[in-house]
Amino acid sequence: MTRWATLRWLDGTRLARRDGDEYVVYARSGVADLFHQLPGMSEGIGRVPVAEADHAPLSPTPSRVICVGLNYADHIAEMGRERPTHPTLFTKFASTLAGAYDDLPLPDVSAHVDWEAELALVIGAPAYRLSPADALGAIGGYTVANDVSMRDWQRRTTQWLAGKAFDATTPLGPELVTPDEVDHARDLAVTCLLDGVVRQLGRTSDLVFAPADIVSYVSQFTRLEPGDVLLTGTPGGVGAATDDGLVAGQVLETHVEGIGVCRNFVVADLAATTVEEAS
DSSP: OOEEEEEEETTEEEEEEEETTEEEEOSSSSGGGGGSOOSSOSSOSEEEEGGGOOBOOSSSSOSOEEEEESOBHHHHHHTTOOOOSSOEEEEEOGGGEEOTTOOEEEOTTOSOEEOOEEEEEEEOSOBSSOOHHHHHTTEEEEEEEEOOEEHHHHTTSSOOHHHHOOTTOEEEEEEEEOGGGTGGGSSOEEEEEETTEEEEEEEGGGBSSOHHHHHHHHHTTSOBOTTOEEEOOOOSOOGGGTTOOOOTTOEEEEEETTTEEEEEEEEEOHHHHHHHHHO
């Protein structure tokens, strides 16, 4: 039973292993290094209390961030869509990722910012054109994400990218949990709370496409590498179904049972504030 994190540390990021109420910090840059034969893992370079750790995005610089939309039956229904026969995919950039406890800035160019609690997985071994059975072995571990979405930008065209790819809007972490600890996330509760009120509650057993199915499908067209991140979809209860959205001052919490919690304070657009101060 092992849990790993990526922490901000001095002049960069470092891999850390959970040891009770502390993290042991290693001379490696993040969780992707777990899956490579690299030096620097024989002993730690420091320790930090868990309560004082500064979490970077769990996989800070993945080559690929690939997400599945419309993957829970209740979410498909609330959006008025048909059950898909293949995974509905879109991509993000590494710059969209944020730490599990980072402030979440509301882009002032968007009028409708929405939440999407998700189970995420990190690839642990190269995966190319794998069957679902073989794809299971390529999953290095599981974590928590929230696919915070700018709905007005998402709806401008039939392509979702613009509404999903704003910088620093996808909390990822705080820890990577090994597959054996959570039975490959076969039946875990996924919950989103806004100011302590439950807005989403689903179970990973209700996924239309399970993690191994997703990895297998994606691996048919791109070679997945260790450290790549896949988001598996969100259950019903998104703000898009009720025209609700995030506002500054709220606290967004994303829970995945047995894995952890992202807790993000919603703030005004930091870039816009900087521009106003400069003028």
